[in-house]
Amino acid sequence: MGRPTIDDVARAAGVTKATVSHAYSGKRPISATTKARIFAAAERLDWVPSSRARALAARRANAVGVVLSRDPAILASDAFFPAFISGVESVLAGHEIALVLQMVTGRTAEERAYRAMASGRADGVIVLDLHRVDWRVPYLRDLRLPAVLLGAYDAENPFSTVRTDDATPVRELVAHLRALGHTRIAHVSGPLDYVHSHARAAAYVESVGGDELLREGDFTAGSGRALTAELLGLPDRPTAVLYANDTMAIAGYSYARSRGLEVPADLAVAGFDDDHLSAHLSPALTSVSSDPFRRGKVAAERLLADLAGEPAESVTVDCTVLRLRASTAGPAPEAHPTPLEEELS
Amino acid sequence: MGRPTIDDVARAAGVTKATVSHAYSGKRPISATTKARIFAAAERLDWVPSSRARALAARRANAVGVVLSRDPAILASDAFFPAFISGVESVLAGHEIALVLQMVTGRTAEERAYRAMASGRADGVIVLDLHRVDWRVPYLRDLRLPAVLLGAYDAENPFSTVRTDDATPVRELVAHLRALGHTRIAHVSGPLDYVHSHARAAAYVESVGGDELLREGDFTAGSGRALTAELLGLPDRPTAVLYANDTMAIAGYSYARSRGLEVPADLAVAGFDDDHLSAHLSPALTSVSSDPFRRGKVAAERLLADLAGEPAESVTVDCTVLRLRASTAGPAPEAHPTPLEEELS
DNA sequence: GTTCACGGTAAAACCGGTTTGATGAACCGG
C-alpha cells in the first residue's frame, strides 16, 4: 500500500530492522553478505527511509533554518538575499541537509518561528540583519538553539559569528572621492540600529570627521529619494553622496537628475552591495560588492561545524571589493553651484 | 533537563498525554476545567510540542518544498525568485507551515531532493521552471507527492497548475512597437524548452509572422550581449528587440550603446519581468511586470487546497502589466542606418 | 428501575526509524 518501511526491507532481507539500520549507519559491523542482501532488498522495494521517523529517533532534523523578518516588499528588491541563500545551499547540498525558511513580520511571529525551529524543524539557525542590541541573541541562547550570527555582535554571547569588514570600503570610497577633490561628502545610511548600517555610518563619520551630512535611511528607494532631496536642498549642498545600498543610490541619482544635475559631473554617487544591474546603468554605479554568496557559504560551514560539536568561533570574511565606476569618475565640481533652480524642475 | 515533553505536561496537570493532545487538537471534547489545568501546566513548563514527533505521528510535515535546479549564479541575479518566495511565505506563515528549500544541480541531485521531500520533509512541492516535456511530472506522480506546477503543462497530469498569460503582453509589445513604426522587431528568448520561454517566443513569432529575428538565449547577461551582437550584425538589422528578461535586455542595450547606437532613437529595447531597478535606468526600460509575489501566493494557496483534499485545479493568474517606458519611446528610426561603424568602438 | 446515549478520561497501540543490552558463534592465547 503505502511506502515501504524499514520493517518491509528487514523482512525481505530476512533480518531485523536493527540490522538494516546498522547496515546503513555503520554503527555496528554487519557482514558483507548480509549487507548485500539488505541493500538488494531495499533497492528492490525502492525504500527511502522516512525522514520524519529518522528525525524523531535521531533527535536531529537534518535541516538548518533562516527566519527573515523583513518586509516581503523589501526582500523582493534586495540583491543580498538570493545570493546569500545560494551560498548557504551550496554547502548544505553536499550534506543532505535542507534549508527551512520562514518569513515573518512582527516580534511575536518571529519568536514563534524561532520556537518552531527549536521544536525540531531545524538543528540550528543563521541569524541575519543583526541589530546592535538584538533580543534574538539572548532568546536563542535560552532556547538552546545553535546559531550563527551574521555580523559582529559585541555583547557577550555564546554563538559563532561571521563578520565582514564594512569599514574599510567606506574609508576607501571617501579617500577616493577626496582624491577627486570632493570636500562635501554625504552619506545616506541604512537604519542605524543594524550592526552593518552602523558600522558603515561610523566609518563614514570617522573618515569625513563629522555627521553633518549623515542621513538615516531605510534601504528603500523612497527614503533614498527623500533624503537626497533633503541633502540637495542644503545651502551648501554635498557634491558626493554615499548610499548604504544600490537601491537608494539609484533612487537618489534619478532624483538628482530630475532636478537637472549631471552624474557624476554635478554630483558623484556611490552605492553598496553591487546589485547585478548596477554595472549596466549609465553612468555605471560605483558600488561595493560584498560577495553575499561567499558569506552564505562561510556561515553555513560555520553552523555545520557548530553542530558537529566544534566550539563556537568568530570568523571574518574578507570579501568586499570596491567597484569604481563612472558615477564617481572625474574631478569634483569646481565650487558648489548656486542652489538648484527649483523652478526649472 | 531537556525540553519538557507532553508527558511532563500531562503529569503536571494530573491527566494522561492523550488528554493533553485532545485538549489542543479538539478532536475529543475535554471539559473546560481540565483544559484550563492543562494549558496552565503547559504554560508553566514552557512546553512546545516537538514538531518531529508530531510530524511522525500525524504523517504530515507541515512544510512545503521547493526544489530549485538553477545555477546559483543565475538565481542570484534573478528578480523573480525572491518575490515569488515572498508570496509563497505570505500564505504559509498564517498556517504555521514552513518552506523547505533545496538547491541542486543535475538531474540525479534533483531526483534525490524530490525523494527527500517525498520521504517526509514536505507534504507537497511547488514546481518552477517547467519544461515543455518535463520528467518531473511523471516522477512526482510516481512518488505520489502532491505538487503544484507553475506554468501551463499540456500533457496529461494529475496536478494543479498556476498559469499566467505570457502571450498577451508580448502581442501588446509588438503592437506597440509596430504603432511606433518598427517593422524589424527581434526577440531574444529564454531557453525554448521552458514553457514560459516558449509561450513568449511563440506569441512573438505569431505576432511578427516569422522567426527570422528570433534568437534563443539563456537569461544570462552574456547571452543577451552575444545575441544582440549577432542581431546588430545582420545586413538588415532590427530596430527593436524584445528580450525575455531584463538582465538580457540591459546587457543588450549596453552593448548597442557601446557600438554607438542610441536607445531608443536607434534601437528600441524591451525586457520582461520588470526588475526593480529597470524603472530607474536611463532610458528607463520598458518591461512586463508579472507580479511574482502574487503568483507565489496563488501557488501556495492552491497547494494548501490540494493538501486539504480538494481536487486538483488549474488556475490562471492575470497579473501581467505592460510598463511602457523610455526605452521604447519615440518613432522608429527612419531607415536602418548603415551597418555599424565597428571601427569606432 | 433498567437501558441507552454520551461526555470525559485513561490505557494502549502506533508512526518508522535509532540505539542499547543480550546472545550465540567463532576465534585466540595459555
Add this chain to the structure above:
DNA sequence: CCGGTTCATCAAACCGGTTTTACCGTGAAC
C-alpha cells in the same frame, strides 16, 4: 580444553507525539 574477546545479529526499549479502544459516571428515555 577453557575463559575471555570479538563479531554479527536479534529483541526490545525509546524518541514524543496522535489516534483508537475501552471504560466509567450521569442524565434522559421508556
